[in-house]
Amino acid sequence: MIDHRLSEEYADLRKTVEEFAREQVAPVIGDYYEREEFPYPLVEQMGRMGLFGLPFPEEYGGMGGDYFAFCLALEELARVDSSVAITLEAGVGLGIMPIYRNGTEEQKREWLPALCAGEKLVGFGLTEPGGGSDAGATRTTARLDGGEWVINGSKAFITNSGTDITAGVVVTAVTSGAAGDGRKEISSIIVPSGTPGFTVAPKYSKVGWNASDTHELAFDDCRVPEANLLGGRGRGYSQFLRTLDEGRVAIAALGVGLAQGCVDECLRYIREREAFGRTIGSYQAIQFKVADMEARAHTARLAYYHAASKLLHGEPIKKEAAIAKLISSNAAMDNARDATQIFGGYGFMNEFPVGRFYRDAKILEIGEGTSEVQRMLIAREIGATG
Structure with missing residues (x-):
């Protein structure tokens, strides 16, 4: 039997987020938007509500929900404002999810609790200035040297990458030359904020999403431990x-x-x-x-x-x-x-x-x-x- 009605649990979540968006976001977001200012108090409230941890297990600080619950929350937030909604979408789908899906147990224990609580954010460094939709044309490189990855390159349009609570970014980089089939070996590497050689450019002047955080990133001989590799070498693509x-x-x-x-x-x-x-x-x-x-x-x-x-x-x-x-x-x-x-x-x-x-x-x-x-x-x- 096909039934598109929401279960009681989903319906309660939708109603809770709808009330938060109407009562807390709607009255103040216009001012944040016009000032092009990141709404830290709203993000903190979303963290306390458990929205950043919705689709993750409780053992990592999540709420034990699923991806559909996360989508319902996004829909209700975007009915009022997209800047707040994209902050949550990127924080969860692009920030936490790659670490949860691909990280070692040690990486998950280290990163997920603060991220699921909304206390910290992680960006997803995929898009490059000359790449756009052609993500396979990655030019950022990472080579091993003395137990460290040395990263060089740049990323563009990266959400949640320059806030006061940004803990780092997951970066895709070419870790070897083209294989026999002509494809590059692309890997994902976690780069903590404040790492020498990792520079966050000033925020973009955007047409929309003005209360969200978006930056270009640069890596100049940026060194991180070899253990920061996410999910195995060559698995980034x-x-x-x-x-x-x-x-x-x-x-x-x-x-x-x-x-x-x-x-x-x-x-x-x-x-x-x-x-x-x-x-x-x-x-x-x-x-x-x-x-x-x-x-x-x-x-x-x-x-x-x-x-x-x-x-x-x-x-x-x-x-x-x-x-x-x-x-x-x-x-x-x-x-x-x-x-x-x-x-x-x-x-x-x-x-x-x-x-x-x-x-x-x-x-x-x-x-x-x-x-x-x-x-x-x-x-x-x-x-x-x-």
């Missing part, structure tokens, strides 16, 4: 492919939250705003536009629910994750555009959430693999590439 597949489900949940948040804001606005003697919600043109927005959010939600379900059952999700990410990012962008139009001139003002939503939506069609990459993956998975 397969590790980040899995990380990206799972991350696309999480980003899809975030996109659905933004799309639904646009509906929420419009429903409030059209009941109050009057034009030509009537509330604008009484005009069928507005009703149809909001109905289309709700349909997009609903469809995208079903897509990420499906991908998350397959993930929890241990089934392949490459196609489903790509579909969910593609549909949800389209829904977020389309709904943000329509919401801004419904709000008219007020939609162009930063004091209204829909203006922030519009600025935040575009990156969803780019990050964690562009929409073009998602279509490429879908085509490959269904055998449409010839």
